[in-house]
Amino acid sequence: MRVTATTEAAASTAADTVVVGLIEGERVVHDAGDGALQALVDGGEARATANHLAVTHAEGKRWILVGLGARERLDDEALRLAAAAAHGRARDLRAKVLAWELPHKLRDHHPARAVVEGTLMAAYAFTACKSGAGDDGSATGVDELIVSDHDDRTAEVARATVVTEAVNHARDLQNAPANVMTPTALGRRAQELAAGHDTLTAEVAGRAGIEALGMGAFAAVAAGTDEEPALIVLRYEPPTARGPVLGLVGKAVTFDAGGISIKPAGSMADMKYDMSGGAAVLEAVGAIAALELPMRVVAVVGATENLLGPGAMKPGDVVTTAAGLTVQVDNTDAEGRLVLADCLHHAIGLGAERLVDAATLTGAIMSTLGRVYSGLWADDEPWAAEVQDAAAAAGELVWRMPLHERYAELIKGSTADLANLSPPRSGASSTAAEFLHRFTGGVPWAHLDICGTAWDSGRAYAPKGGTGAMVRTFVALAERTAAGA
Numbered sequence: 001m002r003v004t005a006t007t008e009a010a011a012s013t014a015a016d017t018v019v020v021g022l023i024e025g026e027r028v029v030h031d032a033g034d035g036a037l038q039a040l041v042d043g044g045e046a047r048a049t050a051n052h053l054a055v056t057h058a059e060g061k062r063w064i065l066v067g068l069g070a071r072e073r074l075d076d077e078a079l080r081l082a083a084a085a086a087h088g089r090a091r092d093l094r095a096k097v098l099a100w101e102l103p104h105k106l107r108d109h110h111p112a113r114a115v116v117e118g119t120l121m122a123a124y125a126f127t128a129c130k131s132g133a134g135d136d137g138s139a140t141g142v143d144e145l146i147v148s149d150h151d152d153r154t155a156e157v158a159r160a161t162v163v164t165e166a167v168n169h170a171r172d173l174q175n176a177p178a179n180v181m182t183p184t185a186l187g188r189r190a191q192e193l194a195a196g197h198d199t200l201t202a203e204v205a206g207r208a209g210i211e212a213l214g215m216g217a218f219a220a221v222a223a224g225t226d227e228e229p230a231l232i233v234l235r236y237e238p239p240t241a242r243g244p245v246l247g248l249v250g251k252a253v254t255f256d257a258g259g260i261s262i263k264p265a266g267s268m269a270d271m272k273y274d275m276s277g278g279a280a281v282l283e284a285v286g287a288i289a290a291l292e293l294p295m296r297v298v299a300v301v302g303a304t305e306n307l308l309g310p311g312a313m314k315p316g317d318v319v320t321t322a323a324g325l326t327v328q329v330d331n332t333d334a335e336g337r338l339v340l341a342d343c344l345h346h347a348i349g350l351g352a353e354r355l356v357d358a359a360t361l362t363g364a365i366m367s368t369l370g371r372v373y374s375g376l377w378a379d380d381e382p383w384a385a386e387v388q389d390a391a392a393a394a395g396e397l398v399w400r401m402p403l404h405e406r407y408a409e410l411i412k413g414s415t416a417d418l419a420n421l422s423p424p425r426s427g428a429s430s431t432a433a434e435f436l437h438r439f440t441g442g443v444p445w446a447h448l449d450i451c452g453t454a455w456d457s458g459r460a461y462a463p464k465g466g467t468g469a470m471v472r473t474f475v476a477l478a479e480r481t482a483a484g485a
Ligand code: BES
Pocket: 256, 258, 274, 331, 333, 334, 335, 336, 360, 361, 362, 363, 364, 421, 422, 428, 451
């Protein structure tokens, strides 16, 4: 979708459809025809109730009136939802060019950004695997979005478009089936991103490279499959850079069958999305490069399948991580921490001065936070605040969870330094975080468990499947690093 900003009134653009938001207790600001919009409100057909929709025609255009609720509660998220609702109706009505007339005087909020995000995210559909056979060709979408405001929103709209396209790219990686989105394919995506920007370089190591780096934990997970694993490193180094080197680390298990500790069939169904952390990292770095942010990133993505081939690691096996710590594999389904242990260590070796990882690490996080919040663990207060502020600015929900020595005690090994499993009901998500913590080498670190939020979030702007969670937060974090240092 083409996205532009204008200071012209939405009604005077070339749009076939204009979206106008209604705020409770407020009159329509720029009416159409002979007061056609206000008349619709007065008649009760159009309402300010959040996300309520009404449609009329005037001045040769179609008008969609969408409820925005009360002004006090009208934040960016409310606008994303309203934009998604309006887009849905516009698409239904075969609108081609949509102009959004932004509500006025929304202090402390970013309506232009929110409308772009809500519209583009809602317009997303995963179609790569559809042949098109049987389509009548009529179901084409909105081609263009014009954001109209009294102030010039060109830069804000351009930025939001780049970031939202990255979110949708991450969703494409998540939604692609595991037989297509292999570790090698993720590596190719990294190369493709790097080819698009002089400031970006990609390196992909396979099984031999992973073993040569002494990544015994990562290699053990990859041993269960013939599919070549990929250690993907993306570096963003623009000529002018400020602040600490941001290390982004992502879990990219392209299919998690659980290994020898095999998952029940029902729990395995969606396990192609176990690469969501890696997808977010790759696409966020692409957006950071496109935005030419003056800071540096080193990104490490560990990609492999977790299967049950003849070479697969077995419960009780002991593996040696690149950091030198040994791990007894009590459950081969707790594979994410094995991959991440080596990737975190690698990121530090490559110069990361701040770390944040994203991983679909534990199903247990959904018992506590559902698909609403991502779990956040951090070992450094200023860095925790940075990540929380970035997430808040991006409009993604994260909730701080505890690290504690008493969780660390629960993952001590009997035959090795560490065990990859803690006892039942011992705080599976927090013991997993403490496991990762052992590999962060004192570098300020934050861990995001995105099991719940990466998939089927149920938001109006997130169709079923991958959500692209944490792309927006990572870009916001990079912006803060560029601005704050
Ligand atoms: N990839 C899973 C976690 C997961 C669960 C992701 C549900 C998405 C939806 C992870 O590798 C895993 O299997 N975790 C185990 C850990 C357990 C063995 C300690 C889990 O959550 O059951």
